[in-house]
Amino acid sequence: MPLRSLRSSVLVWPTRAEVESGLRQWAAHQARLRPELARVGYFGSYARGDWGVGSDVDIILLLSTSETPVQRRALAWDATTLPVPADLVIYTVGEWNALLASGRKFGRTLVSEVVWVYSRGESAPAED
Secondary structure (H helix, E strand, C coil), rough: EEEECHHHCCCCCHHHHCCCHHHHHHHHHHHHHCCCCEEEECCCCHHHCCCCCCCCCCEEEEECCCCCCCCHHHHHHHCCCCCCEEEEEEEHHHHHHHHHCCCCHHHHHHHHHHHHEEEEECCCCCCC
16 A cells, blocks of 8 residues: 655655556455466556555456356455555456457457456456
C-alpha cells in the first residue's frame, strides 16, 4: 500500500514493477487454491503506463468454468494483499473468446492493453 515519507507529506505510490510483481505472486497463490483459474492479466492505467498516485490496478481473470453469474464473481476473490486497490473483471474462457469474436470496443481495448502475468498451460484461451 502507499507509504508516507516520515519527513514529508508526500505519498510514495507503488511503481508498475512493484504492482506487477505483487500481482504475479497473488496470481500464483490463487492458482494453487483455484484449479479453474486459467489466466491472469492487468489492463488500464498500469498497463498503459499512465498510472499515478491513487491509481488502482484493473485485473482480468479467466476461468475454465464458473457457475456464478458474471456480476457476482469478484465477490469470491480477495485482492487485499495487492500493493494497490484492485478492480476484478472475471470471465470464463468461453466468455472471453465470445467477447473477442464480438468485435465490441471493450474487447478490442482489452486485447490492446492487457499484460498477462499468469497462464495455466493447456487451460489458457486462444491467443489474442
